[in-house]
Amino acid sequence: MNKNGPNKYSEEFKKSIAALRIAGKPIREITAEYGVSGSAICEWEKKYSSVKIEDDDVMTVAQIKALRKKLAQLEEENIILKKAAAIFLQHSGKD
16 A cells, blocks of 8 residues: 555556656656656556557556456366366266
8 A cells, every 4th residue: 555545646647657657758857857756657657558459459557467367267267167067077977
């Protein structure tokens, strides 16, 4: 949690700071001008950076992380379902 309390900065502010950094403005200048820590700037830059994928779609790093997490969850569920199906097939053949 933030030392200065939750949500010290709005999402819009964070996105605009990240955009400055992504555009190439040095962290030192952003820190001096806006009073934001360098670590926060780096964190926001990672969070709000976007990646262009096919068909001109753009995804943020946060969206990609969420998709990876969902993929891992679905893969785990798929493994469980395969194991359950194998168990049911074994037991259905014994009747």
